[in-house]
Amino acid sequence: MAKKIKFKKNPTYEECFPRSEKKYKEVDFSSEYFETNHQKIKIPFRRISLKENTHHLDVYDSSGTQGINPNIGLPKIREEWISKRKKDKNPTQMYYAKNNIITPEMIFVSERENIDVEFVKSEIARGRAIIPSNKKHPELEPMIVGRNFAVKINANIGNSAVGSSIEEEVQKLQWATLWGADTVMDLSTGKNIRQTREWILRNSSVPIGTVPIYEALEKVNGKPEDLTWEIFRETLIDQAEQGVDYFTIHAGVLLRFIPKTSERMTGIVSRGGSIMAKWCLSHHEENFAYTHWDDICRICAKYDISFSIGDGLRPGSIYDANDEAQFDELKIQGELTKRAWEFNVQVMNEGPGHVPIHMIKENMEKQLDWCHEAPFYTLGPLTTDIAPGYDHITSAIGAANIGSFGCALLCYVTPKEHLGLPNRKDVKDGVIAYKIAAHAADLAKQHPNAKNWDDEISSARFEFRWEDQFNLSLDPVTAREFHDETLPHSNAKVAHFCSMCGPKFCSMKISEEIREMAKNKNQNEQVIMLEGMKEKAKEYNKMNTES
Numbered sequence: 001m002a003k004k005i006k007f008k009k010n011p012t013y014e015e016c017f018p019r020s021e022k023k024y025k026e027v028d029f030s031s032e033y034f035e036t037n038h039q040k041i042k043i044p045f046r047r048i049s050l051k052e053n054t055h056h057l058d059v060y061d062s063s064g065t066q067g068i069n070p071n072i073g074l075p076k077i078r079e080e081w082i083s084k085r086k087k088d089k090n091p092t093q094m095y096y097a098k099n100n101i102i103t104p105e106m107i108f109v110s111e112r113e114n115i116d117v118e119f120v121k122s123e124i125a126r127g128r129a130i131i132p133s134n135k136k137h138p139e140l141e142p143m144i145v146g147r148n149f150a151v152k153i154n155a156n157i158g159n160s161a162v163g164s165s166i167e168e169e170v171q172k173l174q175w176a177t178l179w180g181a182d183t184v185m186d187l188s189t190g191k192n193i194r195q196t197r198e199w200i201l202r203n204s205s206v207p208i209g210t211v212p213i214y215e216a217l218e219k220v221n222g223k224p225e226d227l228t229w230e231i232f233r234e235t236l237i238d239q240a241e242q243g244v245d246y247f248t249i250h251a252g253v254l255l256r257f258i259p260k261t262s263e264r265m266t267g268i269v270s271r272g273g274s275i276m277a278k279w280c281l282s283h284h285e286e287n288f289a290y291t292h293w294d295d296i297c298r299i300c301a302k303y304d305i306s307f308s309i310g311d312g313l314r315p316g317s318i319y320d321a322n323d324e325a326q327f328d329e330l331k332i333q334g335e336l337t338k339r340a341w342e343f344n345v346q347v348m349n350e351g352p353g354h355v356p357i358h359m360i361k362e363n364m365e366k367q368l369d370w371c372h373e374a375p376f377y378t379l380g381p382l383t384t385d386i387a388p389g390y391d392h393i394t395s396a397i398g399a400a401n402i403g404s405f406g407c408a409l410l411c412y413v414t415p416k417e418h419l420g421l422p423n424r425k426d427v428k429d430g431v432i433a434y435k436i437a438a439h440a441a442d443l444a445k446q447h448p449n450a451k452n453w454d455d456e457i458s459s460a461r462f463e464f465r466w467e468d469q470f471n472l473s474l475d476p477v478t479a480r481e482f483h484d485e486t487l488p489h490s491n492a493k494v495a496h497f498c499s500m501c502g503p504k505f506c507s508m509k510i511s512e513e514i515r516e517m518a519k520n521k522n523q524n525e526q527v528i529m530l531e532g533m534k535e536k537a538k539e540y541n542k543m544n545t546e547s
């Protein structure tokens with residue numbers, strides 16, 4: 001990060017979230033094992049002020065410290081925590097959890113999620129949850145991925161050979177986390193991969209994941225057959241030293257599975273999967289990531305890098321969903337998961353892809369069974385192939401579905417999927433679509449902290465507190481803009497209707513009146529509602545006859 005770069009600014013936190021304030025909860029951490037006494041841990045959250053500041057709602061906040069010059073980078077909040085771990089050769093969260101030791105990271109996520117820290121520790125020890133947190137990424141605000149916690153979302157960024165710059169990628173990172181991305185994958189394949197990653201890491205408060213085979217491929221001028229274990233290993237260590245928190249490694253793409261993709265409509269659609277498959281075929285040898293898995297585990301254990309074991313043979317079309325190649329690889333993911341746990345490396349498994357709704361559940365059930373309940377991390381899945389330009393929607397449907405069955409991390413898809421490199425607007429659209437999917441899944445799973453947000457916004461809506469309704473939404477600015485498009489005046493913010501149904505047909509207003517009448521007349525609400533509806537029907541019919 002030596003060179004100074006002039007960065008374009010995103011809209012600020014205050015502009016994006018009016019009447020919201022970033023706040024921190026402070027907790028004390030003392031540990032005999034880490035020789036720490038009363039260390040302060042500050043956990044961020046967003047406070048939304050309501051009812052003209054007489055009431056508030058606190059929500060999860062992944063946006064990181066605001067107003068920082070990217071040339072300087074974020075504050076290193078974990079530096080002191082990590083410095084206490086020098087005596088441990090493999091200081092992974094799983095190692096500590098198995099040895100009954102609570103880390104500051106565990107405290108951080110338990111406070112963030114409002115869940116008991118002993119439970120956090122036991123889920124990590126069991127492999128059912130992970131805290132991706134490389135010891136070389138001190139800027140990180142820890143988060144947890146596991147099916148007994150809030151469903152999280154990942155945003156992909158990164159340049160390609162035909163576009164983008166360091167400025168744009170850092171800006172996308174800040175933009176994605178501002179809107180709620182819990183992790184970010186840097187999938188750069190263009191120029192300056194290493195340098196771009198350095199800028200991203202030093203400015204990221206969320207875990208950063210990569211697919212190291214992309215950079216290894218750059219080192220051999222894009223020829224998969226020229227890759228070697230040594231080049232791959234060197235790439236892993238370099239990225240580990242920089243602070244990458246999780247690696248996607250396609251070690252489950254085995255030589256014997258590749259012929260099974262020949263009957264597919266869309267072959268192998270994972271970039272990493274196709275690179276490994278080409279290497280295996282050209283050498284007629286087993287995947288070097290598979291044969292060197294224990295060596296890779298040793299590297300990851302040293303830094304506490306989590307695995308996101310890749311699904312290189314995921315289906316790329318509805319036609320190919322849930323086929324033999326896909327499930328053969330999933331079984332190998334289970335074997336690799338167990339081996340990684342022996343090294344105390346934290347693991348999640350990647351999943352599809354393109355899957356119609358009725359075939360989604362099978363993916364979750366098989367993953368839980370074959371991969372020993374390690375967290376599942378899926379791309380969507382896209383539930384239909386017919387809507388290029390809207391794949392944030394086709395996939396958010398699948399994401400909500402699989403999230404409700406227990407998928408822990410949902411990788412977003414933007415409207416540009418299959419069409420081009422996403423820009424800043426696409427990143428926001430993808431993040432919002434996936435925040436909806438994750439929250440819908442939390443509601444379906446009856447997560448204890450999910451429903452109160454819905455209840456707050458529903459009550460604001462019913463009481464015509466327009467400002468509160470805007471400010472409680474995932475995207476307050478858009479909600480306000482849509483309202484103001486037809487009713488921009490300030491008195492419309494106290495009106496008991498909007499332009500959708502107009503003043504006479506506002507059902508919320510009618511219900512309000514019915515309640516009032518019922519209260520006054522002490523009558524049953526349902527009877528009154530029927531009377532009210534008959535009355536409105538008469539008005540409507542009259543209007544239609546007159547027009």
Ligand code: SF4
Pocket residue numbers: 496497498499500501502503505506507508509
């Ligand atoms: S006018 Fe219709 S859409 Fe608008 S607040 Fe009333 S019921 Fe809701």
